[in-house]
Amino acid sequence: MANEPDVARVAAAFNAPGLRYRSFGNMPVRTDAPRREASSQSPEVVLRELRSTSAAVRLAEGEASLPPRASAAMDVEGDTVTFPASGFTPAPVAPAPAPPPPAMAPLHVAPTFPVQPAVAAAPPSAPIPPPSFFPPAPVTAAPLPMPAPTLDAGLAVPLPLVAPAGPAVPEFTLLNSIQAALESPPVAARPTPEGTLARLRQQVASPAGAVQSADPAVTFPLGEAIRSMAGASPSPAPPNDTFGAAPRSSSPF
Amino acid sequence: MPLICFASPKGGVGKTTLAANVADALQRRGRRVLAIDFDAQNALRLHFALPITDTSGFMSQLPQRPDWRTLVRRTSSGVFLLPHGATDVRGALNLAQALDREPELLAAPMREILADPNLVVIADTPPGASHALSILAPMSNMVCAVLLADATSAALVPEISNGSFLGGGTIANLMAGRLRVILNGIEPKSRLSRAVSEMLTRHLGPRLLGAICREEMMAEAVAAQRFLLDVAPGSQAALDLQETTTAIEAALGAAPELFAARGAM
Numbered sequence: 001m002a003n004e005p006d007v008a009r010v011a012a013a014f015n016a017p018g019l020r021y022r023s024f025g026n027m028p029v030r031t032d033a034p035r036r037e038a039s040s041q042s043p044e045v046v047l048r049e050l051r052s053t054s055a056a057v058r059l060a061e062g063e064a065s066l067p068p069r070a071s072a073a074m075d076v077e078g079d080t081v082t083f084p085a086s087g088f089t090p091a092p093v094a095p096a097p098a099p100p101p102p103a104m105a106p107l108h109v110a111p112t113f114p115v116q117p118a119v120a121a122a123p124p125s126a127p128i129p130p131p132s133f134f135p136p137a138p139v140t141a142a143p144l145p146m147p148a149p150t151l152d153a154g155l156a157v158p159l160p161l162v163a164p165a166g167p168a169v170p171e172f173t174l175l176n177s178i179q180a181a182l183e184s185p186p187v188a189a190r191p192t193p194e195g196t197l198a199r200l201r202q203q204v205a206s207p208a209g210a211v212q213s214a215d216p217a218v219t220f221p222l223g224e225a226i227r228s229m230a231g232a233s234p235s236p237a238p239p240n241d242t243f244g245a246a247p248r249s250s251s252p253f
Numbered sequence: 254m255p256l257i258c259f260a261s262p263k264g265g266v267g268k269t270t271l272a273a274n275v276a277d278a279l280q281r282r283g284r285r286v287l288a289i290d291f292d293a294q295n296a297l298r299l300h301f302a303l304p305i306t307d308t309s310g311f312m313s314q315l316p317q318r319p320d321w322r323t324l325v326r327r328t329s330s331g332v333f334l335l336p337h338g339a340t341d342v343r344g345a346l347n348l349a350q351a352l353d354r355e356p357e358l359l360a361a362p363m364r365e366i367l368a369d370p371n372l373v374v375i376a377d378t379p380p381g382a383s384h385a386l387s388i389l390a391p392m393s394n395m396v397c398a399v400l401l402a403d404a405t406s407a408a409l410v411p412e413i414s415n416g417s418f419l420g421g422g423t424i425a426n427l428m429a430g431r432l433r434v435i436l437n438g439i440e441p442k443s444r445l446s447r448a449v450s451e452m453l454t455r456h457l458g459p460r461l462l463g464a465i466c467r468e469e470m471m472a473e474a475v476a477a478q479r480f481l482l483d484v485a486p487g488s489q490a491a492l493d494l495q496e497t498t499t500a501i502e503a504a505l506g507a508a509p510e511l512f513a514a515r516g517a518m
Contacts, residue, residue, distance in 0.1 A: 195464070195489075195492050195493050195496040196441075196464040196465065196466045197436075197463055197496060197497075198496075200439075200450050200451065200454040200464055201454055203451060203454075204454045204455050
């Protein structure tokens with residue numbers, strides 16, 4: 001434990017009160033130190049404490065007997081930095097150049113999503129929206145007249161509206177969060193006359209009809225497909241076998 | 254009255270997306286629909302264009318016994334929504350413990366909700382077995398298990414067949430009859446996807462309620478927080494969605510009262 005001043009400086013620099021020491025049986029020099037404030041752990045304060053602690057250690061060396069070691073001394077101490085009862089003089093340390101860094105950044109940080117500039121350029125005449133993290137989307141549709149909704153006439157509890165009945169487009173979309181704009185919407189696949197389920201059933205019912213279709217039906221069981229993928233069949237080896245060969249050959253197991 | 258649960262033993266199969274789009278499709282057909290999010294991901298609200306900053310919800314407050322009526326939202330699509338609400342690890346654990354200790358905490362408000370005979374309730378449940386699903390399954394008219402057309406989903410077919418992810422013993426046996434499967438994300442050009450689809454079609458028979466073709470527009474509709482029937486009504490996936498909705502309506506039997514105007518209550 002010859003580097004206590006260095007450790008203390010590092011602890012002070014990181015402003016980490018959680019750094020703790022064990023006394024390992026040595027006399028606790030300073031056991032009743034109050035819990036320090038975060039701002040008091042600047043390097044200057046720590047150095048000042050180190051100097052006073054070293055003086056106390058020198059005084060303690062002059063005493064003939066040491067107090068019996070309490071069993072609690074082996075416990076993890078709080079923020080108290082305990083130094084061994086050996087004479088040591090803190091090495092001269094240059095004064096800390098900067099004030100202590102601020103406390104650690106808060107864990108809960110409000111998410112900041114980039115917004116598109118076009119949304120921010122709202123007309124000044126638009127009504128001021130309630131304080132919202134996201135800019136409102138332009139109104140694209142007129143509000144539909146809707147009576148007060150109730151789930152049960154007997155209960156007659158008015159249900160809250162998600163949006164004030166005007167905008168059909170949400171004020172925030174997931175696309176905005178990823179800054180993706182669909183310049184040209186992709187063309188959806190043209191549907192077949194029958195649905196996917198009907199086509200599947202047709203393929204299963206009549207394999208001959210499936211052969212005539214554009215997409216040939218797979219008629220072997222799933223287990224064969226999985227075995228084929230795993231390389232159990234004599235089919236061409238998958239490319240990852242090349243990578244798997246080297247570890248197997250050089251492995252001591 | 255009808256309660257349709259979207260569930261799956263596997264995550265990431267599109268339960269929430271399908272639940273939202275089926276709710277929208279049912280609403281377009283004149284049904285009065287309430288979508289309830291039971292998944293702690295709290296993602297169903299995004300499909301209904303709720304602001305991402307809106308984190309209040311029903312399930313996250315369930316240990317405090319909230320009045321569900323005050324938490325129902327009327328979305329711009331006309332579908333009513335009960336969001337889950339944002340929660341953290343401690344909140345999720347508290348909710349699980351509360352439901353384990355007192356299932357009536359959820360069962361009682363669900364009975365109140367289902368007392369409305371003209372309301373179709375769509376429940377989006379978390380993946381795998383959950384307290385919510387075990388409470389909802391006996392109340393539901395149909396449990397739609399969503400699977401992908403891939404090998405890992407196919408490996409879960411035994412759990413689908415015996416209904417073990419819905420519960421154990423008698424409940425599982427009872428619920429197995431109400432279980433239907435929707436195959437999602439079928440890629441016709443993929444060899445493995447076709448193999449899995451054919452295997453499941455052959456194995457499930459009439460229990461396969463619907464098959465949804467993989468469609469890029471579906472993902473983009475989610476990103477735009479809109480519905481597939483708005484973004485690409487003529488796409489293959491939209492056709493599959495409509496057929497699936499028709500199959501759900503047919504399986505529900507007697508149709509509840511229809512509402513003529515979209516969004517009118």
